[in-house]
Amino acid sequence: MNGHPTTATGLLRRALHRHPRQLGAATLLLSLHQACEALVPVAIGVTIDRAVSTGSVPALLASLGATAVLFVVLSQAYRFGARHVVAGWFTETHQLRVEVAARVLDPHGLRGTPPTGELLSIATNDAERVGRVVEAASLVVAGTTALAVSAVGLLTISVPLGIGVLLGAPLLVGLLQLLSPWLTRRTATQQEDVARTAGLATDLVRGTRVLRGIGAEDAATERYRRTSAAALASTLRAAGAVGTYRGATVLGSGLFLLAVAGVAGALALDGAMTVGQLVTVVGLAQFLAEPVGLLGFAGQKVAEARASAARVVGVLAAEPLHPTGVPPLPGPGRLELPALGFHVEPGRTTGVVTTDPADAEALVALLGGRRAALPGELLLDGQDVAGLDPAAVRARVLVEPHAVVLFEGTLRTAVDPAGAADEAALRTSLTAAGAADLADLELAVADRGRSLSGGQRQRVGLARALLRGPDVLVLHDPTTAVDAVTEGEIAAGLARLRAGRTTVLVTSSPALLGRCDRVVVLREGAVVAEGPHHELAGRPDYAAAVLR
Structure with a gap:
């Protein structure tokens, strides 16, 4: 085969x-x-x-x-x-x-x-x-x-x-x-x-x-x-x-x-x-x-x-997880999960809150291609992802997982593995990711980022994703290892750098959810509520998952 x-x-x-x-x-x-x-x-x-x-x-x-x-x-x-x-x-x-x-x-x-x-x-x-x-x-x-x-x-x-x-x-x-x-x-x-x-x-x-x-x-x-x-x-x-x-x-x-x-x-x-x-x-x-x-x-x-x-x-000789498909047609970046009654508006920032962490993992695995989409389960600009070429889908939909993996090298190669970006773009991405304090682009980075703290690894991974500038960016808990002040800086940086682009934040961070145009609440595989963060804060289940 x-x-x-x-x-x-x-x-x-x-x-x-x-x-x-x-x-x-x-x-x-x-x-x-x-x-x-x-x-x-x-x-x-x-x-x-x-x-x-x-x-x-x-x-x-x-x-x-x-x-x-x-x-x-x-x-x-x-x-x-x-x-x-x-x-x-x-x-x-x-x-x-x-x-x-x-x-x-x-x-x-x-x-x-x-x-x-x-x-x-x-x-x-x-x-x-x-x-x-x-x-x-x-x-x-x-x-x-x-x-x-x-x-x-x-x-x-x-x-x-x-x-x-x-x-x-x-x-x-x-x-x-x-x-x-x-x-x-x-x-x-x-x-x-x-x-x-x-x-x-x-x-x-x-x-x-x-x-x-x-x-x-x-x-x-x-x-x-x-x-x-x-x-x-x-x-x-x-x-x-x-x-x-x-x-x-x-x-x-x-x-x-x-x-x-x-x-x-x-x-x-x-x-x-x-x-x-x-x-x-x-x-x-x-x-x-x-x-x-x-x-x-x-x-x-x-x-x-x-x-x-x-x-x-x-x-x-292992069977492929995703069959060979056709390239997706150009589109604004609208994601739909019909079975969940869930969609992501193009050009907007959508927050996703789950009452069960397993639901968040399942959603990220589906969007990131770690689980094969069933026919009709996930749509990209109205096209069934199950019939699309996985490489082309990943080029448009980038999922930055919660567990950040960095290769050995320098800060520059960690943020820009392809080496195609100029210094201004690198620093813009680092600033938006709340990593402006990492000023030395030639800073040595050990394998898996062991030479960096947990918060630094997380911010470098976020900067790497932002530098790619995909049509659709999906982030899973990107601020769990940073303090509240840095989390606020990241929320502002994301809103600024991703303005007009489709962004999905699977998170329970109030700072990030407050910057979302719309927040969707998932429970047991279905949408149970949606709206702005400040309106949903009055729901007991939402408050239990988000407010801390």
């Missing part, structure tokens, strides 16, 4: 297909390295038979020279092969992270969006594990090459030994792969539990002040303790599976080595091979543990990559 692979296997295949140069070079060079490694015992055996046993100095010098060349080739092949592996691995990881970020930021949204912390885990840890499939693929070919060269070397010495290696090595690798599905399941469960814990930790850190305010620290701590304990248990189970897999690899390769060396020793005692050939066979038998280990390591990484690929595909 969106051009992305829809299965974990498809994602892994694409990762291999879109890096042909790095994968090809890495496979060729690492295979050359493994072939040279396998030839080292052969070179030592030839040196013993042709130089040491005969006492020939020229033969010794020639053998040493050839061995030196062999070591130079194998070392350089590994050096450049590893470089191509890392290049392909990191390039795929980067591309996956960009794709995940683009999918998350897509105006069409995601249906069933995971928590922020879990998305972060998918975009970092899971993307990296998927990228390692490039390494695993090159190691599979390199390990197979080493086994093939070793088998050929043994065949030239002893046909039974060579046949034994050709039959035994694939059998051993096949038996090890029987553990792969079990390892994949354990790894997938561990990654899900860790991501869930990371998401919960992110939410708790962001909501620390709220939790303290309502006295819910103990409940939150207990919830995190349970989630963390589950993540620990699944991590230990996954580590046990990895340990079992690696142990089986070491045990299997050790038994294989023992069998080959035992047969070679028996043949040497019978005089069927020379001393040099015996050394070659024993050396190859010892070396066989390396390619078998490489194949086992590659199998482990493929299992981890497959589990992570399933999680990445879950984001990339």
Whole structure:
């Protein structure tokens, strides 16, 4: 639907297909390295038979020279092969992270969006594990090459030994792969539990002040303790599976080595091979543990990559929250919610007061596109938003949420991320947002605005929204973290800067509501009253929600 692979296997295949140069070079060079490694015992055996046993100095010098060349080739092949592996691995990881970020930021949204912390885990840890499939693929070919060269070397010495290696090595690798599905399941469960814990930790850190305010620290701590304990248990189970897999690899390769060396020793005692050939066979038998280990390591990484690929595909191939629609026609910016009997007059400032905070959250989620509008539920200038292009709707209707998020940078980039506004416009927006005291536009702003106070973050977020100057601006409780004097300044600044434009204030602030042309009161999903603030102040339910 969106051009992305829809299965974990498809994602892994694409990762291999879109890096042909790095994968090809890495496979060729690492295979050359493994072939040279396998030839080292052969070179030592030839040196013993042709130089040491005969006492020939020229033969010794020639053998040493050839061995030196062999070591130079194998070392350089590994050096450049590893470089191509890392290049392909990191390039795929980067591309996956960009794709995940683009999918998350897509105006069409995601249906069933995971928590922020879990998305972060998918975009970092899971993307990296998927990228390692490039390494695993090159190691599979390199390990197979080493086994093939070793088998050929043994065949030239002893046909039974060579046949034994050709039959035994694939059998051993096949038996090890029987553990792969079990390892994949354990790894997938561990990654899900860790991501869930990371998401919960992110939410708790962001909501620390709220939790303290309502006295819910103990409940939150207990919830995190349970989630963390589950993540620990699944991590230990996954580590046990990895340990079992690696142990089986070491045990299997050790038994294989023992069998080959035992047969070679028996043949040497019978005089069927020379001393040099015996050394070659024993050396190859010892070396066989390396390619078998490489194949086992590659199998482990493929299992981890497959589990992570399933999680990445879950984001990339997720159904969009908003279907593709047509651009809205130009209009004055009239919003209507027919089911609520609620409308926003264009060019006016409308206040919205809810007796239940959940109603305010639901309204803001609908206007901001965090919830898909049902057919006929929300109209923009008479057009059904459910059939409009979400990106175009957001360009006209801007919703500044209550929880302000700022990126790391300076005050200038926090207010104007696009860098398109001049200094005069920046300062006008800051003044209207009651942030004229933040005079230094080059002031450093930490990630999420941690270097600013709560009130400063809120005012900077408001200034950012005002600078955009959208046709319709929706603000949700934009002054909860400021004092009464600053709140009055913001109310005056909003009235001045948004004069003649459509503005919706979902708030319980008397200072802001007093500046509204009209205030609508919502209760249980319906309009129960509307009028100027000073007239509604006489209603008990309105006074209970607003006056403080």
